[in-house]
């Protein structure tokens with residue numbers, strides 16, 4: 156087991172997340188099997204690799220067949236470069252205020268959609284004697300960033316005249332590929348495909364054409380073009396609201412093809428135990444009142460760690476392989492669980508907030524639905540103070 160920086164053995168960490176790099180590689184391999192050898196995979200590692208740790212995940216992705224990495228910001232790209240990782244990195248949110256120096260100095264590729272931005276990037280690249288690769292963002296219905304399809308030709312002509320810019324890619328992003336109704340995504344695919352065909356007929360050959368996020372990789376083979384941008388499925392979760400996603404059930408190892416394995420477990424331990432009589436109010440606001448004489452355990456995980464306050468009195472945790480309820484308002488740094496049903500619980504017992512313990516499992520999807528959000532937000536909320544322990548081999 157290798158350990159994240161700062162190098163601490165997990166035995167010395169009261170609360171930590173355990174990141175299974177083999178599961179990540181497995182998930183990347185599943186994407187590879189789905190899209191084929193001839194397509195490029197842009198592994199999305201933005202937001203600190205969805206809370207899994209950008210550097211270790213980026214390194215694992217690079218050595219396991221990701222052709223490019225996707226980040227949101229220049230700082231995120233810089234962090235990966237400073238760790239010595241040389242893979243191509245695409246900045247998905249594009250070059251924003253104050254970003255051009257970083258894009259040039261870290262050799263990042265940038266999404267672009269405004270001519271003024273490309274012009275200033277070209278000037279910056281010229282100063283350094285470099286060429287910046289850009290990917291043109293087309294808005295086919297997300298209404299977020301991008302150029303309208305009928306303005307793309309004009310944009311390409313203008314960008315082609317800039318000597319320090321190379322058009323390496325063209326992309327679009329889906330607004331509703333995770334929804335059951337396929338009509339809007341099919342329309343977006345058609346708009347993008349027609350545009351690419353027309354550009355080809357006009358003699359514009361752009362090396363990389365990409366559109367698919369995780370949901371589209373699972374459901375829309377028509378949207379693969381020659382590169383794909385998986386995010387959430389690499390972390391073993393799902394973009395879908397419905398439970399029909401191919402994710403590993405807890406009973407199986409998840410080694411079968413097309414199945415994605417959870418990468419993160421989130422673990423803490425009991426730091427205090429006390430018995431209370433029936434009728435005792437627990438935590439801030441006394442929102443939970445014991446209905447029997449109870450054994451209450453305290454765990455050092457709260458909303459500042461990403462254990463959302465909206466989970467209060469709703470979530471369950473695993474102790475000694477059993478589900479027990481979280482009780483009372485979740486505080487900033489701690490919360491309580493009711494272990495009355497368990498025998499022989501002691502201080503130091505492992506408590507799993509997310510992931511497997513024995514035959515039980517708490518999935519990120521379960522926490523997300525209880526908290527009224529999506530797995531993406533649960534992952535991204537897990538705070539920096541939750542140290543990571545990396546498991547490999």
Ligand SMILES: *Cc1c(COP(=O)(O)O)cnc(C)c1O
Pocket residue numbers: 199201247328367368369370384385386387388394
């Ligand atoms: C975040 C992001 C992705 C990955 O999305 P998932 O749903 O996590 O697969 C792909 N493309 C762009 C532009 C993104 O911002």
